[in-house]
Amino acid sequence: MNNNIKNNKSINIDEIIFRDLEEIDCSPDTLYIAYIDEINDLDDMLGINTNDNHDECFQVNYYISLKEDCALKDTIEISALVTVFDKEMLFNNYSKELAETVVNLHKHSEITKDATLLYFSNNELAAIKDKFKDFIEKEKEEEKEL
Numbered sequence: 001m002n003n004n005i006k007n008n009k010s011i012n013i014d015e016i017i018f019r020d021l022e023e024i025d026c027s028p029d030t031l032y033i034a035y036i037d038e039i040n041d042l043d044d045m046l047g048i049n050t051n052d053n054h055d056e057c058f059q060v061n062y063y064i065s066l067k068e069d070c071a072l073k074d075t076i077e078i079s080a081l082v083t084v085f086d087k088e089m090l091f092n093n094y095s096k097e098l099a100e101t102v103v104n105l106h107k108h109s110e111i112t113k114d115a116t117l118l119y120f121s122n123n124e125l126a127a128i129k130d131k132f133k134d135f136i137e138k139e140k141e142e143e144k145e146l
Contacts, residue, residue, distance in 0.1 A: 011041035011120070013127045018064065018135045029069050032136055036062035036078070045118055046080055047101045050094060057090040058102050059083045063115065064132055076129050079115035082106045 017037040024031040036042070042062055043049035060082045067075040082105035084090060091099045105116055120128065 011045070011124060012039075013124065013131060015039045015041060016128065016131060018132060021136060021139045026067070029067055032066045032068070032132070034064050034132070034135065036064055038062060042080070042118070046082070046105060046116070048082070048098060048105070050098065054094075055085075057084070057086050057093060058106070059085065060105075062118075064128070066129065066132055066136070074129070076125065076132070078118045078120070078128065080105070080118060081109050081115045083109070 016039065018034040019037065020035045022033045024033070038060060040049050040051070043060065046060065048058075048060065060080055063079050063081070065075075065077050065079075069075060082102055084103060084106040087099075087103065090102060094102075108114075108116060
């Protein structure tokens with residue numbers, strides 16, 4: 001079972017929306033984690049794009065993490081957690097290939113207790129990282145104003 005998904009096509013970075021920033025102090029480093037709204041490009045990467053609301057059958061949650069490392073280079077990861085709610089409905093409503101992919105991603109998360117990592121080109125990853133850092137700064141500024 002493959003737990004790492006490589007991006008074979010480009011994604012629209014502008015469509016990525018981050019939410020619910022969490023900052024974790026790992027002195028001397030800092031870890032930032034946020035939720036990414038589901039978008040078709042990410043679903044396409046996983047091979048689970050349904051172009052409709054599939055929440056009754058399964059759910060996918062995307063996350064981003066950025067570890068700002070004092071000694072080394074920053075580390076960024078984008079991952080997905082897939083949860084199946086109704087396997088019978090999943091196989092009845094979608095193609096066998098899509099349903100099996102969803103079930104395999106779900107099983108991976110259950111077995112490993114870990115998310116599926118998504119891999120991007122260096123340029124895409126740099127653009128996502130820049131966008132996430134801008135989001136972090138904006139969130140910090142808004143927090144100061146409170």
